[in-house]
Amino acid sequence: MSDPLLTVEDLAVTFPDPDGSDTRAVDGVSLSVEAGEIHGLVGESGSGKSVTARTVLRLLDDADVSASRLAYRGEDLLAKSEREMRAVRGDEIGMVFQDALSALNPVMTVGEQIAEVVRHHGDVDESTSLLSELRRKYVTGTSKSTASWRRAVELLETVGIPDPEQRASEYPHQLSGGQRQRVMIAQALAGDPSLIIADEPTTALDVTVEAGILTELRELCADFNVAILLITHDLGVVAQTCDHVTVMYSGSVMEHGPTDDIFEAPAHPYTEGLLRSIPEGAKRGDELATIPGSAPDPRDRPAGCPFRDRCPEATEACTDSLPEHALSAEHHTYCHHRPHEDGGRDDVRTSPQPER
């Protein structure tokens, strides 16, 4: 098997705090994204999903990052200089952020925000020097006859924005929430990346708009052969969209595997809890359950399994560091009590490979 597109192994991210305890936001996360797949990264708020995503693009300057491997197409991202990272950002890996209203620049037309990515990473012959960028921004405006602008309009059309020609000259506040998120997606696609990291792309939207955006993402993934690392706290979204899923809790991975396997046979008490808390996951007649308690403070996380204080099955053993159990080649869990000793769930499943 060839290298996965993105490999993260044993990633730890700490925010140093000079006069307090450091925040260990990510504490040994591993995941891998295959070319062309949609990989879900789920976990409740504060579990370190966004930090993981930003670390992949090396956007966090104030964090200490360590990993036994952080590689894109086999290339070590941690070894790259800032200049080399610029050739990865936007070009190989596009990023879609949660709140498009704040993530888009309020004083730039959406067309220019897309066009500049085309200029920097695409196949157009337009100067990207600081001076010509500033001239475009403050003096001449973006010329509508350039290849990059035409490409931006095309991309707006691709992501399903009506009247793209007109829209391209508008500012973010003139668009609807759903359209803004589509602009973010167009912007992420503009450099023709192989991977898009989408950090809760639909959380700020209402349900009908959300469904449209998710469909869009799925189709783009197929049409452009881009892989997507889809960050969400909504297992319903994962069920609809993802091929594989990695479940995070308080900085660590609890379980990962093919989406179908995880939904049919969750192997970690935390995943089970999460599944019971969504309508699709709860068995008919069950009340929608929430997991009692709250996640530990990342500045002061106890050793061993971070979920043990809330886990119905916790024992003494849970204070030891997390073990890894393979339930199948692809489905792994990190729990001291799984697979069950009674053998109820430890039969190794042979799961079908995802199609893409």
Add this chain to the structure above:
Amino acid sequence: MGLERYVTKRVLQSLVVIYAVASIVFVAVRSVPGDPARLILGGSADVDAIRAMRANLGLDEPIPVQYAKWMADLAQGNFGQSIYSGDPVLSMVANAAEPTLSIGLVGITIAVLVAIPAGVVSATHYNEWEDYAATGVAFLGISMPSFWIGIVLILTVGSTLSFLPTYGYASLKAGVIPWFTHTILPALAVGLPYAGILTRMTRSSMLEVLGEDYMQTARAKGLPARTVLLKHGLQNALLPVVTVAGILLALMLGGVVAVEMVFGVQGFGRLLIRSIERQDFPVVQGSVILISIVFVFMNLLVDLLYTFVNPKIRYGGGE
């Protein structure tokens, strides 16, 4: 569209403000104790001469009539003549305004040219020596009044760089170079405190912008750091600065008046103070109204500049 309505509204507002200022000036000048006619003719003048002078000046009419005449004259651009010299107020003010506006505008230009880069560097080097240096100098600038900076400049720069005159003013008509050498020192004196305030504002505004999501987005798109900073950040950082700069303009013109004295410039401040002393009330009235017209006009300009840099106002909608 929203923009036209906005501009119309602002222009009308400005006219109302100017009208109000004119009325206040009218009242204020007439509530100053003392009789201009007596002042002109001297203490020993006889009653008839004074009465004649009062009639001549229009001071014998009822106040409402004086007010109506005054407004009618103003509306036609007629600001009257000096009681003393008989020169038209408009040309007196125009002559005195040239040095004042030169010093003010050069001062603002220096302030903006210094403050924006200093503020940006300060923010991008937060808590490094560049930041300390910039905020330190800015603090000095803010804490020294303009006239004091003027005196210091005369004593230091003026005595070492002999080609920079420390006294008087040369009109632009006499050539750009003499104009500039006469203007630069007073302009620095006026501009430095202003630069200090603007530097601190640009710095804090830029610091805020650096933490904004769209800056991270720009970086995540693989843009070079400087492009992110200057293309994506600068305009956003200047939005609040532009608003405050407009208010500061007014304060700065106050500083010019004091600096003129220090540098012996026959500017607007001189004219105003001398006219007040002599109770040359047509000149006082005219100057105050003309200066307020300049103020209102500059504020209007700043507001329009703001709509230009902020598309949310230019294109309506938004939050």
